[in-house]
Amino acid sequence: MEFVILAVVIALVAVGVTISGLVISSRKKKQLPPSAPSSAPTITAPPAEPHVGDEAETPREEPRRTVEEVELPPADEAAGAPAAVEDPVVAAPPAPEIEVPEPTAGRLVRLRARLARSQNSLGKGLLTLLSREHLDEDTWEEIEETLLIADVGVAPTQELVERLRERVRVLGTRTPDELRTLLREELLNLIGTDADRTVRTESGLETPAVVMVVGVNGTGKTTTTGKLARVLVADGRSVVLGAADTFRAAAADQLQTWGERVGARTVRGPEGGDPASIAFDAVKEGIAEAADVVLIDTAGRLHTKTGLMDELGKVKRVVEKHGPLDEILLVLDATTGQNGLVQARVFAEVVNITGIVLTKLDGTAKGGIVVAVQRELGVPVKLVGLGEGPDDLAPFEPEAFVDALIGD
Numbered sequence: 001m002e003f004v005i006l007a008v009v010i011a012l013v014a015v016g017v018t019i020s021g022l023v024i025s026s027r028k029k030k031q032l033p034p035s036a037p038s039s040a041p042t043i044t045a046p047p048a049e050p051h052v053g054d055e056a057e058t059p060r061e062e063p064r065r066t067v068e069e070v071e072l073p074p075a076d077e078a079a080g081a082p083a084a085v086e087d088p089v090v091a092a093p094p095a096p097e098i099e100v101p102e103p104t105a106g107r108l109v110r111l112r113a114r115l116a117r118s119q120n121s122l123g124k125g126l127l128t129l130l131s132r133e134h135l136d137e138d139t140w141e142e143i144e145e146t147l148l149i150a151d152v153g154v155a156p157t158q159e160l161v162e163r164l165r166e167r168v169r170v171l172g173t174r175t176p177d178e179l180r181t182l183l184r185e186e187l188l189n190l191i192g193t194d195a196d197r198t199v200r201t202e203s204g205l206e207t208p209a210v211v212m213v214v215g216v217n218g219t220g221k222t223t224t225t226g227k228l229a230r231v232l233v234a235d236g237r238s239v240v241l242g243a244a245d246t247f248r249a250a251a252a253d254q255l256q257t258w259g260e261r262v263g264a265r266t267v268r269g270p271e272g273g274d275p276a277s278i279a280f281d282a283v284k285e286g287i288a289e290a291a292d293v294v295l296i297d298t299a300g301r302l303h304t305k306t307g308l309m310d311e312l313g314k315v316k317r318v319v320e321k322h323g324p325l326d327e328i329l330l331v332l333d334a335t336t337g338q339n340g341l342v343q344a345r346v347f348a349e350v351v352n353i354t355g356i357v358l359t360k361l362d363g364t365a366k367g368g369i370v371v372a373v374q375r376e377l378g379v380p381v382k383l384v385g386l387g388e389g390p391d392d393l394a395p396f397e398p399e400a401f402v403d404a405l406i407g408d
């Protein structure tokens with residue numbers, strides 16, 4: 001009998017040892033996050049997820065309390081529900097939530113109400129004027145003024161007015177429907193429907209596509225870079241962000257926050273560091289992790305205009321050591337109107353702008369700037385910003401834009 005009891009005890013001890021061995025060996029396997037060498041650029045990934053059981057492990061050194069030292073709960077508490085055992089899963093800090101951005105298709109249609117001011121003054125204003133029974137000289141002047149106030153620009157305004165006059169004359173009597181069709185056609189004509197407005201995010205090579213975002217300060221570069229990252233992630237692409245704005249300390253944080261929300265890594269460097277080397281490292285990182293696209297945010301402010309321009313030129317040249325830049329997006333704030341055109345000209349002298357992003361089109365009556373800026377640069381508007389929300393960036397579609405302007 002004693003022998004049987006002894007055998008059972010030995011067996012239980014053996015099982016216990018095996019289990020604790022398993023636990024220990026599985027803990028040993030857990031990998032530590034790699035620590036970056038101090039000379040390397042700071043590459044910041046979204047915070048690693050906590051592992052189940054992290055908190056459950058009691059450090060060996062911790063002195064354990066004996067039964068005698070543990071105070072018993074008061075009787076009434078002990079009589080209630082069983083004391084909660086701390087659940088490591090519940091106690092762990094919540095994993096950062098990776099957001100799933102809205103699809104991009106049809107965004108402009110969904111956001112059309114945001115064009116309210118342009119809608120009222122440009123689209124509907126023109127329709128009302130054209131519907132007047134007598135289209136006298138004063139009315140044509142008012143039409144011209146409406147277009148100029150909406151920042152369409154002098155030459156395009158004159159062209160449009162001329163064409164409208166001619167077509168209205170040929171038409172004779174006008175029904176509201178005929179006028180709407182006519183105005184729609186002529187506005188589309190002015191904006192152009194043939195240009196390729198896709199943002200080039202496929203390099204066609206083994207390496208990631210590289211997109212650089214430029215523009216003066218406050219136009220919305222960082223916001224646009226962040227929103228664009230979301231658009232790409234929504235389309236199933238992997239993205240690396242390069243925070244090449246080292247002018248402002250908060251700039252890299254701002255970009256990184258955008259990246260973390262969709263799980264995109266941000267390559268950043270010290271404040272006042274060399275933007276070109278950060279851009280270079282961002283592309284290097286993109287290549288290393290086989291990302292689809294690298295988006296580079298740049299500074300919009302330097303002490304001098306020449307300083308800014310030299311810096312941008314350098315960022316471009318250095319990035320091109322890895323391969324060609326696929327897209328250089330110029331971000332313009334639509335509310336600044338004609339000022340934006342002056343900026344556009346300056347940037348176009350230094351880098352080869354391949355697409356325009358017009359931000360803050362929500363709540364401005366200056367929707368006509370779309371026409372003016374394309375004329376100025378000979379480059380299409382590819383994206384429009386229609387709000388501060390994370391998904392308020394829409395691919396620019398001329399038809400949807402004009403329809404939103406003149407209403408149904």
Ligand SMILES: Nc1nc2c(ncn2[C@@H]2O[C@H](COP(=O)(O)OP(=O)(O)OP(=O)(O)O)[C@@H](O)[C@H]2O)c(=O)[nH]1
Pocket residue numbers: 215216217218219220221222223224245251299300301358359360361362384385386387388392
């Ligand atoms: N209403 C509206 N606000 C926008 C839009 N795009 C950007 N903004 C706002 O404009 C402000 C400036 O945006 P940023 O992205 O920081 O501009 P930036 O060009 O990076 O500025 P710097 O880094 O200083 O050069 C922010 O408050 C944005 O939320 C838009 O389409 N509509």
Ligand SMILES: [Mg+2]
Pocket residue numbers: 221222223245251297298
């Ligand atoms: Mg910025």
